[in-house]
Amino acid sequence: MRKTTENLLEEIRSKALEMNLSQQQVRIVELVFEHRTIAEIAGLLGITPDPYSYDALEPYIGRRTVELHYSRHHQSYVNGLNEAERQIDEARRTGDMSLIRYWSREIAFNGSGHVLHSIYWTNMTPGGPRTPGPLLTAELRRVFPSFDSFQRQFTAAAEQVEGSGWAILTFNPSWHRLDVLEAEKHEDLTQWGSVPILVVDVWEHAYYLDYQNRRWDYIEAWWHLVNWSDVERRLALAMMANVPLT
Numbered sequence: 001m002r003k004t005t006e007n008l009l010e011e012i013r014s015k016a017l018e019m020n021l022s023q024q025q026v027r028i029v030e031l032v033f034e035h036r037t038i039a040e041i042a043g044l045l046g047i048t049p050d051p052y053s054y055d056a057l058e059p060y061i062g063r064r065t066v067e068l069h070y071s072r073h074h075q076s077y078v079n080g081l082n083e084a085e086r087q088i089d090e091a092r093r094t095g096d097m098s099l100i101r102y103w104s105r106e107i108a109f110n111g112s113g114h115v116l117h118s119i120y121w122t123n124m125t126p127g128g129p130r131t132p133g134p135l136l137t138a139e140l141r142r143v144f145p146s147f148d149s150f151q152r153q154f155t156a157a158a159e160q161v162e163g164s165g166w167a168i169l170t171f172n173p174s175w176h177r178l179d180v181l182e183a184e185k186h187e188d189l190t191q192w193g194s195v196p197i198l199v200v201d202v203w204e205h206a207y208y209l210d211y212q213n214r215r216w217d218y219i220e221a222w223w224h225l226v227n228w229s230d231v232e233r234r235l236a237l238a239m240m241a242n243v244p245l246t
């Protein structure tokens, strides 16, 4: 007999209890079942970050920059992701795959934009710890001669991104190693499987009002805002991931 959605949800709930999933994780599974888009789920669960007021990052990043960046630029990626997911759902329903290349690119661009901006907002805080946590310190030591050397490479990567993009500290759970990557736009130059744990947005919309074309000054100021507790949390979670290559 075909299971009803209600039967399936009930099964998921009891399975989730067995697996010790949190209430929020259970709710996510339920929302996926209700065919909500990823961005809708994030919104419904309050996951989309808004952890501080628009002026909280001053004097390093001005109120107007944060407001426009969060409420217009980031929002447009969320909207774009929702629209692409709707269109792809529609293509699956009708079987018309003629525009699938376009919508796949939209999913990659807007989805990556939403992911990176969400990490960017939580990677910053007005008054967090000024130094990396013990886990990150240990992992950095394995690949960089010193913390300064890591900072120099990350800053140079951010400074040298061609056009609009990001510098990203990643941890790859397949071979347990930190790396510094650049992304052009949000999704080009990605390494598959790597997990971003610290990101800086170097699209001009992130700094132009405050620093005009002085990207270097913005990056220097941004270092004062890094939320090392958040980076530590993200690293710990990435290290627990089990992603075998073969």
Ligand SMILES: [Fe+2]
Pocket: 069, 073, 074, 117, 201, 203, 205, 206
């Ligand atoms: Fe941005």
